[in-house]
Amino acid sequence: MAECRDMPAAAVPHAAPAPALTRPGPFAPRRRPSHIPGQPNPAPRSPRMSETTQVPVTVLTGYLGAGKTTLLNRILSENHGKKFAVVINEFGELGVDNDLVVDTDEEVFEMNNGCICCTVRGDLIRIIGGLMKRRGKFDGIIVETTGLADPAPVAQTFFADEDVKRATRLDAIVTLVDAKNLPARLADSKEAVEQIAFADIILLNKMDLVTEAEAEEVERRIRAINPYAEIRRSTKSDVPIDAVIGREAFDLKRILEREPEFLSGEDDHEHDGEINSLSFEVSRPIDPERFNAWISQLLANKGQDLLRTKGILYYANDDRRFAFQAVHMIADGDFIGPVKEGDPRRSKLVFIGRDLNRPVLRRGFEACQVDAEGTV
């Protein structure tokens, strides 16, 4: 992921400026970090462990009573032969004695002196640092968030901290939803909406309490907020463990390698809430410089309202596709395999966010295309 430029973490460690630069106080006012999201041409990556050694992390969100603890108990007690470290924050509810369960207080703090995109979970940084020193590898780490948690700081922790980034990768944000009570929650809770907006996988739980018609209506409400999450129905959180863990559902590059059509499909959902999604498609190739300038500006100005942004881009004069994604202001991008024969080469960008202005976003994205032939 790209970075706040104030964070040397994302720079190449060995080439960074020496500490000699600094004059310790008395201070000039601190410069605000500039936000420069992903470059279409990613800079050479800093040395890091190969991805196979990165431990996958599953983030489990969901409103109070949606079934998170039941799912955790199931994952921990099932005989699947896998070893998971679990970070919880509601001590006592978990009925499983497991030496890899860590009870922590969610501690959200802002890095870089109040930079919002760098809001991270400090407790996770400490715990993941500690877990990495243990002997023996885990098959995964599961982080349960409190019912009222905003998922953004958890997600951003995986990009803002150098040690966490080196040791782990975000596998998926899994949101549990109470099928019966979701409509009420959507009406009275900003967090419930955000948890759906952020999700890669949504477990529509407590299906035994609703009729098929009610379930369909709830799914429609979910789709209106986030049409890209996979929805899976369940009763008493009863799903196979591999439905929620080891899914590689956060990383757009991995998803597109698996499902090339992931972002396709028409944007015909009804929008009935404050948070919704918009998608745009353009047919001419994208000019990387124009796109970068526009999206940088957009994320810097509007990033707080843009929960997730995902895109697949076809650059002019490049036979590869570019996968772009952002969480609030933190953006990332990577080329994925060569364009296939017969691919219509339509670039697509989707936003999940608050108060999205469709015409403005459309015009902005359309202006990132190379000029049409015959025009100046």
Place this chain on the structure above:
Amino acid sequence: MSETSGGADFLLESRGVSRDLGAWVVGLAFGRDGSCGFGLGDGMVHVARPGQPAEAWAAAAAHDGAVLSLAADAKDGFLTGGDDGRLVRITPDGTVGEIARLGTMKWVEHVAAHESGLRAAAVGKQLHLFDAKGEALKTLAHPSAVGGIAFDARGKRVAASHYNGASLWFVAAKDGKPRVLEWKGSHAAIAISPDGTHVVTAMQENALHGWRLSDSQHMRMSGYPSKTRFLSFTARGKWLATSGADSVVIWPFFGGGPMGKAPTELAGGDGVLCSAVACHPQHEIVAAGFADGLVLLAEIASGKVVPVAAPGHGAVSAIGWNAAGTHLAFGTETGFAGMVDLSRR
């Protein structure tokens, strides 16, 4: 001395012992009895005595899980905290004794002790103090999780870093209020200068923050390419050696510094991060370990470097001197541990 592939003579080969301990060396310390404890990521503590062959090191199963922190205990032996929520004492012969259980599913992340008998252990937001007998004295509460702890040289004060600053407590005070040193952000490693006049922390943002206690003057030392984990003052507090850059970065704490002064950089230039430092207990010499496993000594005045251990055994994660300054020990992330005899022969 034997020749190595790099052409340098490494003291570990001629004057040292080493052993693969099989798990991440989380911390090490020389006890006040002279033995050296290595705390590991598999919950074991290995105790080495200068002069012993490495095969004779005692092993103690200290924690069910990982050792998270290790310090020399007040009189002899070691104090460790683990991810099993226990505070444990290890004697020089490797006997394990539990001092306290500080919470199920909680981690004892930081421990410290002072020769006066005081012991400290941090769990989440709380810092528990114990006396020489292991009796609980008091619990100091902080606004957020404790990122590092340090006693001052006399054992009168204990400092704990946390979010938005650090708290400095008088151990014997009745009123139970700390002096809060504020600075926005997350603070981890912490050090008090030997004369007790400065507190310095390492921050999440790859920078150090310092406070001059006499007038609360702030100091900000930045430019590091990665997080600083080791802060080590020289014996009389003239210099502060730090890890986190591709050289050993040493800040001057004299002549008005470090304000407005550039740091001295030692043993840099090959682009490998310095991952651990420890200043000699008497002389202005710093021992440093690097991310490629290289260990060396550097003299601050001359910048002269003496190689101690060759690269190749994992990033150096722990380093320390004995009180006399005659022995240096180090450990790495991959479980390699070594001890070198530097006494005159």
